[in-house]
Amino acid sequence: MFYKVTADFVIFTHFMWILFVILGFPVFLYFNMPRWRLLHLAALIAAIIMQLTRTICPLTYLEAYLKSKNISDAVYPGAFIIEKVESIIYVEDIVTLEKITCLTAIFFIIVLLSFLFRPVKLKWGKVKK
Numbered sequence: 001m002f003y004k005v006t007a008d009f010v011i012f013t014h015f016m017w018i019l020f021v022i023l024g025f026p027v028f029l030y031f032n033m034p035r036w037r038l039l040h041l042a043a044l045i046a047a048i049i050m051q052l053t054r055t056i057c058p059l060t061y062l063e064a065y066l067k068s069k070n071i072s073d074a075v076y077p078g079a080f081i082i083e084k085v086e087s088i089i090y091v092e093d094i095v096t097l098e099k100i101t102c103l104t105a106i107f108f109i110i111v112l113l114s115f116l117f118r119p120v121k122l123k124w125g126k127v128k129k
Helices: 001-029 034-052 058-069 078-089 095-118
Strands: none
Touching: 001 034, 001 058, 001 078, 001 095, 034 095
16 A cells, blocks of 8 residues: 555656646746746756657656555555546657657747746736836
8 A cells, every 4th residue: 555655646746747847937937936947947958858868757667666566456545536647647649759849849949038038027016017
């Protein structure tokens, strides 16, 4: 049961990481948080390197390892949600690796341009008139 719950936690963490890479840019750009945008850029570069070298994310290896250690037949009530999250993480048939790589490269260019053309700096709680 420990390995199953830990594997589910890793799957959830993997999903949150993907959300960070996809949705982090507009959020950090909107709030103009340069340090978080740099962290997001580093995450995006790591994702591009993994796609170009066709390597698998370390979290995927960890998930597989933890699932292989689960030898009990205990029923875990969170399986439905985890299965749905896994279907989002590991898309099949619809999206190919080439499409993902192309979209990631376009996204990377947009993120880089955001550092060249800085957003309007707003103070927290003040609206420009």
